Amino acid sequence: MSVAGVVGGVVQPLVVVAGSPFLVGVMRQVRARLEGRAGAGIGQPWRDLRKLFGKEPITPRGTSEVFRLAPMVLVATTLVVAVVVPFVTTDSALDPVADLFAVVALLAAGTVALALAGLDTGTAFGGMGASREMTIIALVEPTLLVAIFALSVRVGSTNLAAIVSSTLHDPSRVISPVSLLAAVALTVVIVAENGRLPVDNPSTHLELTMVHEAMVLEYAGPDLALVELASAMRLSVFLGLLANLFVPWGIATTAAPLAVLGGVIAVAVKVTVLGGLLAAGEVFLAKLRLFRVPELLAGSFLLALLAVAASFFLA
Amino acid sequence: MSDGTYVQLLDLACGGLLLTAVLVLWRRELAVIIGVFAAQGIALATLVGVLAAHEGSAEVGGVAVGILVLRAGILPWLLHRALAKAGPARRETRPVVNVAASLLAAALLTLLSYAVSQPLVALEPSTATRAIPVGVTVVLIGFFVLVTRRRALSQLVGFLLMDNGITTVGFLTTAGIGLIVELGVSLDVLLAVLVLRILASRMRETFGDTDLDELRELHD
Numbered sequence: 001m002s003v004a005g006v007v008g009g010v011v012q013p014l015v016v017v018a019g020s021p022f023l024v025g026v027m028r029q030v031r032a033r034l035e036g037r038a039g040a041g042i043g044q045p046w047r048d049l050r051k052l053f054g055k056e057p058i059t060p061r062g063t064s065e066v067f068r069l070a071p072m073v074l075v076a077t078t079l080v081v082a083v084v085v086p087f088v089t090t091d092s093a094l095d096p097v098a099d100l101f102a103v104v105a106l107l108a109a110g111t112v113a114l115a116l117a118g119l120d121t122g123t124a125f126g127g128m129g130a131s132r133e134m135t136i137i138a139l140v141e142p143t144l145l146v147a148i149f150a151l152s153v154r155v156g157s158t159n160l161a162a163i164v165s166s167t168l169h170d171p172s173r174v175i176s177p178v179s180l181l182a183a184v185a186l187t188v189v190i191v192a193e194n195g196r197l198p199v200d201n202p203s204t205h206l207e208l209t210m211v212h213e214a215m216v217l218e219y220a221g222p223d224l225a226l227v228e229l230a231s232a233m234r235l236s237v238f239l240g241l242l243a244n245l246f247v248p249w250g251i252a253t254t255a256a257p258l259a260v261l262g263g264v265i266a267v268a269v270k271v272t273v274l275g276g277l278l279a280a281g282e283v284f285l286a287k288l289r290l291f292r293v294p295e296l297l298a299g300s301f302l303l304a305l306l307a308v309a310a311s312f313f314l315a
Numbered sequence: 316m317s318d319g320t321y322v323q324l325l326d327l328a329c330g331g332l333l334l335t336a337v338l339v340l341w342r343r344e345l346a347v348i349i350g351v352f353a354a355q356g357i358a359l360a361t362l363v364g365v366l367a368a369h370e371g372s373a374e375v376g377g378v379a380v381g382i383l384v385l386r387a388g389i390l391p392w393l394l395h396r397a398l399a400k401a402g403p404a405r406r407e408t409r410p411v412v413n414v415a416a417s418l419l420a421a422a423l424l425t426l427l428s429y430a431v432s433q434p435l436v437a438l439e440p441s442t443a444t445r446a447i448p449v450g451v452t453v454v455l456i457g458f459f460v461l462v463t464r465r466r467a468l469s470q471l472v473g474f475l476l477m478d479n480g481i482t483t484v485g486f487l488t489t490a491g492i493g494l495i496v497e498l499g500v501s502l503d504v505l506l507a508v509l510v511l512r513i514l515a516s517r518m519r520e521t522f523g524d525t526d527l528d529e530l531r532e533l534h535d
Contacts, residue, residue, distance in 0.1 A: 175327065180334070295413075312429070
């Protein structure tokens with residue numbers, strides 16, 4: 001465990017927790033402006049969270065501990081990922097956990113906790129949302145693993161920090177068919193996993209279309225605030241992972257204060273730009289029918305597999 | 316051209332070939348499929364151009380320009396004209412194998428092509444020959460499109476995809492088949508497309524559709 005790793009492990013969760021509601025705010029503002037609305041400003045998600053945290057905790061009658069613990073599990077798993085994945089510094093505070101498989105499993109554990117909570121309420125919407133979420137995650141996880149695996153083949157390690165620092169040392173690897181195919185596959189997967197258009201519409205409560213919203217319909221007060229915060233954090237963690245796996249420049253390699261500051265600014269700028277692009281793209285997309293979603297994910301799985309194949313036959 | 320950029324450009328062109336072949340399987344709108352086919356033509360021309368620059372051969376460079384004009388210009392233009400005449404049937408609505416399954420089939424075809432082209436690569440390992448599996452994959456995916464699609468136009472694109480793959484393998488293995496051979500092949504492809512276009516328009520006039528599965532009986 002190096003000094004840079006410890007500094008990163010402290011700074012990264014703070015940046016992710018503080019910054020992710022602003023990321024959601026920026027994305028909503030971009031959408032609003034492109035749709036000709038004024039928008040609520042980028043601070044609105046934080047104001048909503050403050051309001052929700054100040055409310056009395058309340059849970060529906062008949063729900064069990066599964067329902068009460070799910071928001072905590074969701075936030076906790078995302079926080080662990082935010083601590084270990086190389087966002088600000090290339091060294092990781094807990095190097096063995098910064099492994100591809102561990103990170104993907106942690107993120108999946110949070111999703112499963114939320115789906116169980118959706119089932120626990122016993123309402124029609126909760127169960128429907130949970131079943132849809134499981135359909136999507138069953139197709140997303142293998143793609144996510146295979147896409148990052150394609151990048152780890154040439155490094156010879158599934159450690160995310162090792163992948164990032166090897167790209168940093170050999171920038172020419174960024175422009176290769178392996179990166180190209182894996183980047184397209186990862187983008188599709190991130191869109192699906194975070195419930196953005198065209199897989200899920202994050203801004204509606206329309207029962208025919210919703211996935212994520214259906215599961216969290218019964219939450220109120222501080223629990224809802226935790227769920228909202230966690231989903232914002234997951235979005236920034238995924239976008240940060242995408243940014244640093246393919247464009248790692250600006251990341252701090254030492255624990256010097258200036259380097260760490262540069263790393264924070266670099267990751268914030270990259271994630272904001274990616275989020276803005278995602279939001280701008282969403283304006284032009286319509287939601288896909290649920291039965292067409294497996295087609296989209298099968299396509300991204302194929303691209304990820306081709307990336308792995310290409311890393312072997314074009315090597 | 317330095318060795319590093321040569322390898323990178325060659326690999327990028329091969330990645331473009333793979334990506335466009337998959338997109339043809341993925342998308343349903345015939346207009347988009349034709350656009351993707353044109354993009355593949357550009358990728359193929361880039362590949363040949365990179366090989367020509369690497370070997371400093373003006374003849375192969377000429378072939379690259381010819382490929383660009385034919386496969387990214389003339390053939391997509393002909394297909395677009397055929398599509399414009401085809402009337403309302405703009406989408407591949409019911410492929411024999413559904414899109415998700417055909418994408419997974421394409422994954423298997425990729426692995427298969429990698430397995431079968433190993434002996435070919437082992438004959439003379441170099442950057443160009445290592446990309447042979449990509450060409451074989453494009454051939455197999457083209458064949459898959461040809462047998463599983465119902466619209467005449469998307470079957471035609473499948474046929475052209477196969478031809479793109481064959482050309483890719485040809486250039487990667489021999490580094491320049493020679494101007495005359497390539498000219499003959501290109502002329503053949505152009506003729507095939509012209510004939511199939513006329514055939515498709517006749518079919519539509521007679522039956523009102525180009526769905527080949529509807530053609531079960533003989534008429535006089």
